[in-house]
Amino acid sequence: MEYRKLPCGDEKISVIGLGSGSLPEDIEKSEEIISAAIDSGVNFFDMATAIKPPLYAFKKAFEGRRDKVLTQVHFGAVYGDGKYGWTQDLGKIKEQAAWNFETFGIDYTDFGFLHCIDTHEDLDRSLAPGGVWDYMKSLKAEGKIRHLGFSSHEPGIARRLIETGLVDLFMFSINPAYDYQKGGEHARGGVAERMELYRDCEKAGVGISVMKPFAGGQLLDGKTSIFGRALTHTQCIQYALDKPAVMTVLPGVRSLEDLQVALHYVSATPDERDYSVIGEFTPKSAEGVCVYCNHCQPCPAGLNVALINKYYDLAQAGDELAKGHYEKLDLHASDCLKCGHCESRCPFHVKQEARLEEIAAYFGR
Template identity: 50%
Template sequence: MEYRTLPHGGDRISTIGIGAGSLRESTSQEIKDIIDYGMENGINLIDTVMYDSSAAEPIAQALKGRQDEMNMQVHLGAVYPSGIYSRTRVLSKIKSGFEKELKKYGADYADIGIIHCVDEVNDFEKIMSDGLFDYARKLKQEGTIRYLGFSSHSPDICRLFIETGEVDIFMFSLNAAYDFEPSRGKLALSHERMELYRECEKRGIGITVMKPYGGGQLLNAKTSPFGRSMTIPQCIQYALDRPAVLSCLPGVRSRADLEDVLKYYSASGEERDYSFIGSLPHRDMQGTCIYCNHCQPCPSGIDIGAVNKYLDLEKAGDELAKDHYMKLSKNANDCTECGVCEENCPFHVDVRSRMKEARNCFEK
């Protein structure tokens, strides 16, 4: 196992962690075996967001008596009424939900407290004005969380949090599909995203990675926006090569999934190499949305990249995608089919058809 140091505090974090979102597909005993196997191989980070809370008890049983060996990343605002995931910004529900999360795992504190899923400016402003950020700050002062962070899919929101000067870490959707954009007929790393990573490195803010496989899309040539598949070692290496990244947290459904991820450490340099992306011609990407938002601004205020991303994640089987889509302030229902986005899109995506597909997918 390889480890990286969290600058604000010095804790060593395993470069691969466990995303618990799909553990419910295993039995209780299998979940305990997965946690045991991961810890035996040096994993010391787990993110606890999941579609339902059925995996929480076996995780707690697996960690009983050795929680100091595992860094728990717990989300403020992810709640489970009737055992099913939902996101809330109601402070009383956030407080009770966080307390229930700690109780579930038999813990007195969370190593990392994450303000959950912030993707829009008005949501960020609400968090700052309605007491959620103050509550998170208080938890850190009391030692109930050791590191304060947030999760987001938006570089702009990340910068707003970073400018507070009070965050230690954040969870970000990061992979090659999200990071590349069109440039001079080929694909190049997004300047905006690379500057974000460098700024985090400069300030000593760590990044934990969600969606390192793009919800599984990158592992399949038919669904990959590149028109060819990437391997797990390539995806992991890509993420770990970004400045400030501490750990990748792929979702695992089984011990076999975790074994596949851990093969990264025995993979050769050639097997990890992802340099083919930079040589892909622009024309190979025609008709494919890579969420670059060059289509903006939308006259209706829709974050077109976010709608497309959640649509693709939903189609790939991500069970949280619909909830995140439905909480966008503007979504496909607000599309007037004006076509301005299509005039701006460098890949000639049929955005209006994608908006119709999103409506049919999420509003059914």
């Protein structure tokens, strides 16, 4: 395993971590995966799952080797009904935090993350006096959180939190689809804005843990890749690790087989790690596929068409958390006015009206 030192501390973080969003419902199988990851040198674990059962697997897997693992616990991810939910309710967050510490068998978390802050309104509420951020700072003062951080998909949000001077590490989506220079804007923020964020983090000594390295699995299949060609797990991992400030990449795994595929990166040859093939891709590769470029904005109905499409694609690829992110949007696919505005402006000729009907039926809204 390869390790990178956290700029603001002594921790050495494995370049391959473990994302927990896809861990199986079977607790014993999840425990087996976590234990196998530790045995293979993985020491960084994100603790946000799509369903509650896998959370019970960490305690036994960590038993006797707490000093060998680094935990990334999210404040705002809740599991009251057994499934992932998002909240800014401080009472619910405190209740979930107490449950987490007890269930994981830990008395502190190495990284405490403000969970999934994607709008400035949500951030304002989190940073308000007596809000979630103040609560997390109090836990840090008590030693229950060793490093503060956050997860977000929005570069502007990331900058505001980094400017507090309190953030040591944050979680961000990085992959060729979101950053690809010739293909327009992927995820949130254009390529220049995103790259400037990575560079500024490196200068400021703030690390990044990477989520969605495979774009929810889309990049691994030529049929779903916006490039019309599949990339490998190793190419995507290397791409993310080559970005400034990146400490670790957190692939989601469903099985021991998935874990071994991700861990192949460690022994991969230079040729296997080479992702220069993306230089051959052109925007024409994405014809008819929504690449979340936002050229359709502003929508007359106020829909965030790109995010609606993104969460649908991620859900289709098996990301259980995507449905929760979709439901958090103010407007949904069913609010489409069918005015034709987005289709007239789309450079990739996506039949967006029909697609939004499909998305509305899929999510039931």
